[in-house]
Amino acid sequence: MRSSSRWVRWLVPAVLVVAWLAIGGTLGPYAGKLGEVATNDQAAFLPRSAESTRVLEERRAFEQSESVPAIIVWQTPDSGSVTDAQQQDATRAVASLAGEPGVAGQPSPALRSRDGQALQAVVPLAPDLGDELPAALDEVRAAADSVPGLSARIAGPAATQADLADAFSGIDGLLLGVALGAVLLILLLVYRSLLLPLVIIMSSVFALGLACAVVYVLADRGIVRVDGQVQGILSILVIGAATDYALLLAARFREELAARGDRAAAALAAVRRSAGAITASAATVALGLLALLASDLTNNRALGPVGAIGIVCSVLATLTFLPAVLALLGRAAFWPATPQPGDAAAEGHKVWHRIAAVIDRTPRRVWASTTLLLLVLAAFSPSLSSGGVPLDEIFVKDAPSVSAQKALGRHFPGGSGQPAVIIADASRAADVQAAVRTTEGVASAVPRTASGRPGDGEPLAVDGRIRIDATLEAAADSDDAKRTIADLRTRLHAVPEADAIVGGYTAQRYDTEQTAARDRSVIVPVVLGIILLILVLLLRSFLAPVLLVATVALNFLATLGVSALVFEHLLGFSGTDASVPLYGFVFLVALGVDYNIFLMSRVREESLVHGVRQGVLRGLTATGGVITSAGVVLAATFAALMVIPLAFLVQIAFIVAFGVLLDTLVVRSLLVPALVIDIGPRSWWPGNLARASRTTPAGIRQPGGKPHQ
Incomplete structure (x- = not known):
């Protein structure tokens, strides 16, 4: 019997390790294949119920073929005037592109700017070129460069799509390499062990491979959507969470x-005693992400299930593969810093003993000073603008499409190439056109005609509807342009029986901003409610969970305050993407509660034996080092998102990385322990611990009374 039991103790870990090696070998390549089912078509991620989305659907009926415009802008090198001969050469150059691979229709003739110093022409490209888009743009560029005496650049949606694809190129290898390299370096420095960091990295990589395989299958069947941003966040989230x-x-x-000396028994006990905290922490993140399903923005909805899948895979690898390897390796996993029976290091680092002593002496001063610091930082949070990132700030580095758009804006109305699109009832065409043309901020308005180009012939009516393209005076991504869209809608909605709707690039940005604000008002309370419920169930009290949720919410506001200052004064961002505050909230609050769960679940465990005050001090010293290490690792993994030169991901990376460090080093290490010590057993109200005195451990029988549980 004893021999049989011994075989089982080693057979189970060995089988688990072999199973995960098979999973890693079979599914690992999917981490690199996820881009095959990803889409970076931003039109696919618009608000589902927005007016601009309705326009996007109706406008297709007015297009002879679907296309993505590439806008060529020619300039004279010495700010001189464009000659008639150069305009004719430009028109012939773009006309020669008709029928070329990737060109979907007849290019427009070259039009001269009001100042006479530039030309522009629109070349419609097929919307489904994918990897062939750069080659098609090269053909357009070659034709544009053939005009003598003028310099040419390419702007418009097609050029922006190409620059986005370039920004996400190599995301699988580069991002994963930077994140894993940072994690490995931190673990080597912190644990001074050669084997343990490699085992932890392997566990994270296996979790990522499994998550990517599941997401790949679901995305391939159209069940979930994935774009470059979601793909990058999934990699970082899984690596960071699995490592934590x-x-x-x-x-x-x-x-x-x-304490035990037996590695198999130690592995089993470690799983048993940490599984509750790990699964509760994972549940807060997974359910917080799934709350994004309440969003009306499709990219937010896409991140919810994809991120939750990643978290589930992280927990699965942590609770099966990792303990199996540790059971087989035993003390060798920590070599050369091998733990011995009764090793004092297991009781907490002396630095954390000193921190605990300071908190124990003056808890009220500690929590009051840290709260004041967080409140001061949070005071700057209202200055963070979430009205969207201007086009010239989307890319951290200068992108060709951005410089071309700037050149276009210097010579043509700011909205050139990105018109507002109005769809209305044909019977009210005259009234609708009059309302559009008299709206302040509209430079010109022409109906789409049978020729397929605005203003060239009689207006085209399709199913009783007409289309009008309105060029705005202001830049398409500016606040003035958004105000013009709002005014247009107000005036057009007042035209009787016109059923007029306004869309286009600026309207899409406006609708996204309005929808993001609505999403925050709905999703934030849902996430806070989910987290509070999980904490109540885990800690079996109500007051402590409320305090924890309040502290992480304060940490989030403080992080936004710091981000507002850094983005504006150090990084030069004039605003953030509309979804950044919501993403930052979900990640920071859910991940911030993670560390409080790790701490407070251990505090509760110790308080049941040693009393609340000693439970806090023992819990802090026991978990201080590992939680701080986990926070630094998670911050480093999210910071790796900065290697992708997109403002959205750089902003998310900073908010989460800084917020995690602030939460780990200030909120969890100082504020929460000081609050619990100062409030005392009442912090665990209405649980049994609330009835324990400051000096009497729970579970010890009082004279003439029942034991506390």
């Missing part, structure tokens, strides 16, 4: 190994 959970389990295994 692994660090918590490995730290508990080290404690149990020092």
Whole structure:
């Protein structure tokens, strides 16, 4: 029997390790294949119920073929005037592109700017070129460069799509390499062990491979949507979360190994004692992400299930593969810093003993000063603009499409190439056109005609509807342009029986901004409610969970305040993407509660034996090192998003990385322990711990009374 039991103790870990090696070998390549089912077509991620989305659907009836415009802008090198001969040469050059591969229709003739110093022409490209888009743009560029005496650039949606594809190129290898390299370096420095960091990295990579395979299958069947941003966040989220959970389990295994000496028993005890905290932490993140399904923005909805899948895979790898490897390796996993029976290191680093002593002496001063600091930082949060990132700030580095758009804006109305699109009832065409042309901020308005080009012939009516393209005076991504869209809608909605709707690039940005504000008002309370419920169930109290949720919410506001200052004064951003505050909230609040769960679940465990005050001090010293390490690792992994030169991901990276560090080093290390010590057993109200005195451990029988539980 004893021999049989011994075989089972080693057979189960061995089978788990072999199973995960098979999963890693089979599914690992999917981390690099996810881009095959990803789309970076931003039109696919518009608000589902917005007016601009309705326009996008109706406008297709007025197009002879679907296309993505590439806008050529020619300039004279010495600010001189464009000659008639140069205009004719430009028109012939773009006309020669008709029928070329990738060109979907007849290019427009070259039009001269009001100042006479530039020309522009529109070349319609097929919308489904994919990897062939750069080659098609090269053909357009070659034709544009053939005009003597003029310099040519390419702007418009087609050029922007190409620059986005270039920004996301190599995302699989580059982002993963930077994130894993940062994690490995931190783990080597913190744990001074050669094997344990590699085991933890392997666990994270296996979790990522499994998550990417599941997402790939779902995306390939159209069940979930993936774009470059979601793809990058998934990689970072899985690596960061899996590493965090692994660090918590490995730290508990080290404690149990020092206390028990038997590696199989230590691994089993580590799983048993850390599984509750890990699964509760994962549930807060996964359910917080799934709350994004309440969003009306499709890219937000896409991140919800994809991120939740990643978290589930992270927990699965942590609770199966990692303990199996640790059970087989034992103390060798920590070599050369091998723990021995009774090792004092398992009881907490002396730095954390000193921090705990300071909190114990003056808890009220500690929580009051840290709260004041967070409130001061949070005071700057209203200055963070979430009205969208201007076109010239979308890319962190200067992109060809951005410089071309700037050149276009210097010579033509700001909205050139990105008109507002109005669809209305044909019977009210005259009234609708009059309302559009008299709206302040509209430079010109022409109906789409049978020729397929605005203003060339009689207006085209399709199913009783007409289309009008209105060029705005202001730049298409400016606040003035958004105000013009709002005014247009007000005036057109007042035209009787016109059923007029306004869309186009500026309207899409406006609708996205309005929808994002609505999403925040709906999703933020949902996420807070989910987290509060999980904490109440885990800690079996109400007051402590409320305090924890309040502290992470304050940490989020403080992070937004710092971000507002950094983005404007250091990084030069005039605003953030409309979804950035919501993403930042979901990640920071859910991940911030993670560390509080790790701390408070251990505090509760210790308080049941040693009393609330000693429970807090023991819990802090026992978890301080591992939670701080986990916070630094998670911050480093999210910071890796900065290698992708897009403002959205750089902003998300900073908010999460800084917020996690602030939460780890200030909120969890100082504010929460000081609050619980100062409030005392009442912080665990209405649980049994609330009835324990400051000096009497729970579970010890009082004279003449029942034992506390």
